[in-house]
Amino acid sequence: xxxxxxxxxxxxxxxxxxxxxxxxxxxxxxxxxxxxxxxxxxxxxxxxxxxxxxxxxxxxxxxxxxxxxxxxxxxxxxxxxxxxxxxxxxxxxxxxxxxxxxxxxxxxxxxxxxxxxxxxxxxxxxxxxxxxxxxxxxxxxxxxxxxxxxxxxxxxxxxxxxxxxxxxxxxxxxxxxxxxxxxxxxxxxxxxxxxxxxxxxxxxxxxxxxxxxxxxxxxxxxxxxxxxxxxxxxxxxxxxxxxxxxxxxxxxxxxxxxxxxxxxxxxxxxxxxxxxxxxxxxxxxxxxxxxxx
Ligand SMILES: Nc1ncnc2c1ncn2[C@@H]1O[C@H](COP(=O)(O)OP(=O)(O)O)[C@@H](O)[C@H]1O
Ligand SMILES: [Mg+2]
Numbered sequence: 001x002x003x004x005x006x007x008x009x010x011x012x013x014x015x016x017x018x019x020x021x022x023x024x025x026x027x028x029x030x031x032x033x034x035x036x037x038x039x040x041x042x043x044x045x046x047x048x049x050x051x052x053x054x055x056x057x058x059x060x061x062x063x064x065x066x067x068x069x070x071x072x073x074x075x076x077x078x079x080x081x082x083x084x085x086x087x088x089x090x091x092x093x094x095x096x097x098x099x100x101x102x103x104x105x106x107x108x109x110x111x112x113x114x115x116x117x118x119x120x121x122x123x124x125x126x127x128x129x130x131x132x133x134x135x136x137x138x139x140x141x142x143x144x145x146x147x148x149x150x151x152x153x154x155x156x157x158x159x160x161x162x163x164x165x166x167x168x169x170x171x172x173x174x175x176x177x178x179x180x181x182x183x184x185x186x187x188x189x190x191x192x193x194x195x196x197x198x199x200x201x202x203x204x205x206x207x208x209x210x211x212x213x214x215x216x217x218x219x220x221x222x223x224x225x226x227x228x229x230x231x232x233x234x235x236x237x238x239x240x241x242x243x244x245x246x247x248x249x250x251x252x253x254x255x256x257x258x259x260x261x262x263x264x265x266x267x268x269x270x271x272x273x274x275x276x277x278x279x280x281x282x283x284x285x286x287x288x289x290x291x292x293x
Pocket of ligand 2: 015016017038043
């Protein structure tokens, strides 16, 4: 299973919207599971019209630190329309954080060891000590979402080394346009930049359930770009063999904090499979993706 986590480090740049856009465009050969693991409280249920239970809270109550095979399945609900299964989070931040403190590690292991499904995980805003950190660290790639503006980008410079230090493999997803083009951002932050998602209020509103117009969603510029990002992520995984991992992220030694790019971590070895293919494929897969020289 390929696990892709999405998170921000500051503000509200569109993590949940981007996650829903990726879910709607995830390449069809493999089923995907959405996990609403935002410690500030889940918003997936409200946006999609689902109840907040079953979901993360009921799973935490049932599993209590260990997750038996098949347990996860009983706590998911199908999203309206496509039927993509989702593990929704509670709206209350205290409940969400508590559930993630209990379940973050076991859930990460369960997602990674599922041979049949990919996982898309909303980790919300990743602060130091976030209970969603085990999920971010366990993901094959941590997609950090930001708008290309100084007031958001400046927070990435100190955050990226911290994410590397806890074992995450970050790539940057820019939303909308700004004074800093993707190539400049990639060079300045020394990180892989995925295809940019457009600022598309109509597409975002449709994904948020604010405006439903049958048949229109897939024609929005947001979904078209999301499809390219989803393909980059899946193609990159196929390049490196894909599927579940044998080692648990909690077993691996934390690498030293640095601004080293995903590519360099991949060749230095981190206890996982080689990451070089990831970066090469991500970069090849997108006309707008940039990798620093
Ligand atoms: N690509 C986009 N284009 C236009 N508006 C967007 C886009 N992504 C998100 N938004 C809007 O920005 C706001 C925050 O989005 P959300 O996905 O909830 O962010 P986060 O999960 O980071 O808090 C919402 O009003 C949403 O509709
Ligand atoms: Mg969100």
